[in-house]
Amino acid sequence: MSSPEVSVVTGAFSYTGKYITRRLLAKGQQVRTLTGHPNNPNPFGDRVSVYPFHFDQYDELMKSLQGATTLYNTYWIRFAHGAVTFEQAVENTSVLIKAAEQAGIQRIVHVSITNPSENSLLPYFHGKAIVEQWIKASPLAYAIVRPTVIFGGEDILINNIAWLLRRFPVFPIFGSGTYRLQPLFVEDMADLVVEVGQQHENMVIDAVGPDIFTFEKLVRLIARVLERRVLTVHVPPDVGFTLARLIEPFTADVLITHDEITGLMDDLLISQQAPTGHTHLEHWLLQNRENVGKVYASELQRHYR
Numbered sequence: 001m002s003s004p005e006v007s008v009v010t011g012a013f014s015y016t017g018k019y020i021t022r023r024l025l026a027k028g029q030q031v032r033t034l035t036g037h038p039n040n041p042n043p044f045g046d047r048v049s050v051y052p053f054h055f056d057q058y059d060e061l062m063k064s065l066q067g068a069t070t071l072y073n074t075y076w077i078r079f080a081h082g083a084v085t086f087e088q089a090v091e092n093t094s095v096l097i098k099a100a101e102q103a104g105i106q107r108i109v110h111v112s113i114t115n116p117s118e119n120s121l122l123p124y125f126h127g128k129a130i131v132e133q134w135i136k137a138s139p140l141a142y143a144i145v146r147p148t149v150i151f152g153g154e155d156i157l158i159n160n161i162a163w164l165l166r167r168f169p170v171f172p173i174f175g176s177g178t179y180r181l182q183p184l185f186v187e188d189m190a191d192l193v194v195e196v197g198q199q200h201e202n203m204v205i206d207a208v209g210p211d212i213f214t215f216e217k218l219v220r221l222i223a224r225v226l227e228r229r230v231l232t233v234h235v236p237p238d239v240g241f242t243l244a245r246l247i248e249p250f251t252a253d254v255l256i257t258h259d260e261i262t263g264l265m266d267d268l269l270i271s272q273q274a275p276t277g278h279t280h281l282e283h284w285l286l287q288n289r290e291n292v293g294k295v296y297a298s299e300l301q302r303h304y305r
């Protein structure tokens with residue numbers, strides 16, 4: 001009997017990585033995870049073995065990758081905070097790619113972002129573009145998957161918009177509110193990631209949902225589903241940012257960054273390609289309206305404890 005294929009997934013206890021891991025296990029694969037939180041509860045028990053990221057211990061990192069066929073890489077940071085910087089995230093990813101090559105990984109499925117650009121002034125989009133270039137230049141076979149905003153049980157953006165709508169009678173819209181998003185359901189994202197992981201050719205694909213919303217329409221949709229009569233008020237982006245700052249002490253989190261507002265307003269979270277996901281945000285919201293936004297989802301709590 002041949003032994004099962006081994007895959008490595010970064011962040012199997014976090015968000016997207018958890019959904020990817022579920023699918024790989026269901027396919028009978030063995031999964032290892034690399035994580036910054038190796039002591040977090042392991043929902044998969046002994047079906048997933050756990051290794052710290054070891055970005056600064058190359059040999060250990062390589063050992064954690066040896067014997068695996070495919071690396072599913074979700075590792076990235078949402079914003080720079082404290083000692084955590086985008087430069088470091090780019091450097092860490094470069095180390096991970098090199099270790100994957102040397103460890104004999106055959107294929108990398110790398111999660112990027114819609115519209116990355118080496119010319120972007122936004123470190124998130126710039127860093128993602130640099131990493132994509134390295135992956136394309138590496139001998140690894142690759143699938144680069146570029147998602148827009150991902151929604152689902154543990155998402156942050158949609159959940160926290162709902163959280164705000166549940167608590168405040170007024171919702172500030174940055175600028176015109178006509179900039180757009182094309183949210184993708186996390187289960188559709190994981191389906192795509194695992195599907196392209198089974199293929200062999202090199203590819204770059206946007207991962208986007210079936211609906212494009214303006215930001216204002218998105219906020220109004222969530223308010224409608226929650227049956228909240230909330231006044232949307234257009235404010236200059238800097239004023240919106242300042243208001244977000246005022247709320248932050250109540251959340252002990254970074255609600256949104258200047259760069260995220262810029263990325264949103266620059267229409268970077270939509271695709272020119274055909275949708276890959278089929279789940280409609282409205283449908284999901286209707287099914288989950290009892291829970292969405294009930295509890296604030298904290299980035300700092302997740303990644304900076």
Ligand SMILES: NC(=O)c1ccc[n+]([C@@H]2O[C@H](COP(=O)([O-])OP(=O)(O)OC[C@H]3O[C@@H](n4cnc5c(N)ncnc54)[C@H](OP(=O)(O)O)[C@@H]3O)[C@@H](O)[C@H]2O)c1
Binds near residue numbers: 304
């Ligand atoms: N969520 C979205 O809406 C969205 C939209 C577009 C693109 N993406 C991209 O999709 C990928 C997965 O996103 P996700 O939201 O599912 O991420 P996630 O599960 O929260 O995190 C993915 C991985 O990155 C690590 N990580 C995250 N923030 C970190 C930090 N500040 N310092 C150190 N490590 C950190 C996590 O470490 P632990 O294992 O220790 O948790 C985990 O291994 C990322 O590459 C992201 O850029 C996400």
